[in-house]
Amino acid sequence: MRRSAFFSGTLIFIILGVWESACRGFNVPDFILPMPSRIISVAVFQAPMLLPHAAITAMEVLIGILLSLMVAVPLAMIMFARPALENAIAPFLVASQAVPVFAIAPLLVIWLGYGIASKVLMAAVIIFFPITVSLLEGFKSCDSEFRILFKLMGAGFWKTMRLLYWPWALPHFFAGLKVGVSVATIGAVIGEWVGAQQGLGYLMIQANARLKVDLVFAAILWLSVMGLSLWVLVGYLERKIIRWKN
């Protein structure tokens, strides 16, 4: 762990060092590519202005995650319980991911307005797919010998789900959730680009129009911090909940 953190830190340091040196060496103007030191200073010193926007985006992402969980978990269970239903629903699931989020963002803004609802739904649309698919695969991967054992003990489907399938699928669920939370900000930010009055996506569009590229990068930095924090949080929950794997 320490070793990997050291390598990550070294890699980031090298990339930022090369970037900073190139900008200084070639005199690249800030409105084309600002130096990392400039971006960090904007991200830190303009935090009072950035943080309220970040809070809005974070709220959209978190509600999006909750919403996607509320849809994905029961959906995966139902699809597992009724394979015929899985065959019927699968094409719609794939289609929901095949359509670019950019294409549906304007529609969601028209239908749900400029508030957070359209962004929450955008985030949820992106997140629910990896969670559903991973969880379903987790249920399916349950060892047949355990299934037979439960059958012989006379357990019904829902009891087996609670005591066997669900704990069995938890590692898959967390794998899907990790993918989901990593891309969750994409949905929210695209929604904010299309139509919003606040949020980091909105701020990026505003800053871009004024050629404040350092502010755009600062917003990206805050988005990265947000995504990384969610990923770390999910990893922490995974370690706490799946104790038997440790």
Next chain:
Amino acid sequence: MLSVSNLSKRFGDLPIFENFNLELPAGGFTVLIGPSGCGKSTLFDVLTGAATRDGGKVSWCGEAVEYLKDTSAYMQQKDLLLPWFSLMDNALLPAKIGGEDIPEAGKKAQSLFRQLGLEGFESYLPGQISGGMRQRCALVRTLMFERQLVLLDEPLSALDAITRRSLQALLLMLQVEFEKSILMITHDIEEALRLADEVLVLSGRPMRVLDQFSLQGPKLRRLDDPQLIRIKEYVLNLLQEELVK
């Protein structure tokens, strides 16, 4: 008590067993021994209803039954303990699934933990204990079923010789103290001779009974008995011939 007559099972065109017959008296310990892949485990699957049968009759206490799911406890080769539950929760699984009174079942499980030498490990996860202890916990879970008939599918095959020896005594305890009727599959002829009242030597596919022995004398039997040595040699020769076929 258990009577199996003319039982048949096929996988497509492949006959696993045809017209297979078996009798297990109440309180008896019958061991099935045969070459790998001959259909022993499939027989248990058919008996418990985990697989369908193609013909034949199964009777329990004189009454014809479809399968033995509700009258037998089945312990498989793997311990099949759920890694996310403590040993106690694993032992209580039949009670939880059956909707039984958990505190009452807990008392029974606690007593079994004591008898099987697992006291003090109730809160451990299966991944934290040895293979022998895991198998003992699986045995506790099997006993929690409160079923008269116990089907054991190579329950000790994955264990080292010393652990195996100590668990053989526990299997005997199942028969003597808990008054269970036991039908066990094993590959180990010595294990069969130590434990069984009746040994059925099985052929390769399609599985049939090649020979059958009733064994006398106190258990666990010592294997230096000349008669047992003769039986062991004979059975090994029979199985070797089957392997050549």
